[in-house]
Amino acid sequence: MTTLYRLSAAAPEIASAFHARAGDDPWAGGLVSPQTFAPVITAGRQFIAGLRPAGKRLERRMIPRLWGVPPPPSVPDASSAVFTVRNPGSPFWIGNLRNSEFRCLVPATAFMVWGKGVDAQGKRIPHWFTVADQPLFAFAAVWKDSEVPSFALLTCEPNAALRKAGRETMPVILPADPQAHDDWLYADWKRASRLLAPYSGSLMREAG
16 A cells, blocks of 8 residues: 655646646645645535536646545444555445546655565565656545545556565556546546556656
8 A cells, every 4th residue: 555655846836737726725745644634636516526517627626635535334443544445346436436526636746655574674665656757646546525525546456666566556647648637537437447557667766
């Protein structure tokens, strides 16, 4: 699971890169950890999600959301948030994913996963990755309209770089093509789901 990610860009730069309205978002750059707020890009309605008016294309907006969705009612510990989507076909996720207003872009400049094994001091080994062709990239994510609107990152099979680090999944990183961002935010689920694929391992760089 992606445990941390870095977003080393300020709100105006992020908004410009993703053709979104930043409003008065105060983000100045930094680390994002689970159960903290971070900027996301959404094309949903301002206060509540639902079907868009027929033929209407809403603008992209940058807004803060909490990383970590409340778990399904069947989970005994209601405080155990869900940070990633491993099975998009699950009843817990599919309704939101089919409704494009709940899909969002999560901007990032690097992300961290834990590798297999430990170092000489017995500590787990972190691996930080960047994307060579996108200094500022977007994870594919979905949000839920709970007491505090929150998001989770979509995952997929790992590429060679993540497999080498010992991972069985990786976050879905969207291609640099603006059409991919458009499809994730506006397209029907059949088209958008094609984006749930590993990013090219040749374009990943381990940042150390």
